[in-house]
Amino acid sequence: MDIERITLNPAVMGGKPCIRGLRVTVGTILGLLASGKSRERILQAYPYLEPEDIDAALAYAAWRLEERDEPLVLAHSPKFQALLDKSRRQIEETGGIPHDQFWREVNVEHR
Numbered sequence: 001m002d003i004e005r006i007t008l009n010p011a012v013m014g015g016k017p018c019i020r021g022l023r024v025t026v027g028t029i030l031g032l033l034a035s036g037k038s039r040e041r042i043l044q045a046y047p048y049l050e051p052e053d054i055d056a057a058l059a060y061a062a063w064r065l066e067e068r069d070e071p072l073v074l075a076h077s078p079k080f081q082a083l084l085d086k087s088r089r090q091i092e093e094t095g096g097i098p099h100d101q102f103w104r105e106v107n108v109e110h111r
Contacts, residue, residue: 003063005056017060019053029057 007021017026024046032042039054083105090096 003056003060005053006060019049019057022048024049024053026057026060029054030061033058 005020006017006026007019008015008017009021012018012021013023013025018024019026019029029042032045033039033054037045039051042054043049043051
């Protein structure tokens with residue numbers, strides 16, 4: 001994995017991961033690729049980038065996604081679904097739900 005080209009500096013682009021300290025973020029590169037722009041087109045638009053920079057952006061993004069822990073929820077009980085429905089209604093009616101209240105109820109449900 002060639003992520004040495006990816007830099008994080010609070011003084012550059014708000015600390016977002018950038019390509020070699022330049023003001024080009026990994027997110028910009030990923031967004032361009034996701035929108036169908038070719039590597040060649042990206043390199044034309046950003047002549048100071050190198051093909052390895054695009055590879056590094058992709059490698060960095062893949063690495064970061066591997067680092068995330070996401071809970072796997074295959075199915076939930078009718079009681080939990082009722083809690084979700086109640087919470088959605090409260091959010092719609094009042095604009096929010098206290099975070100600690102929601103999780104306290106979730107924890108009770110899963111005991």
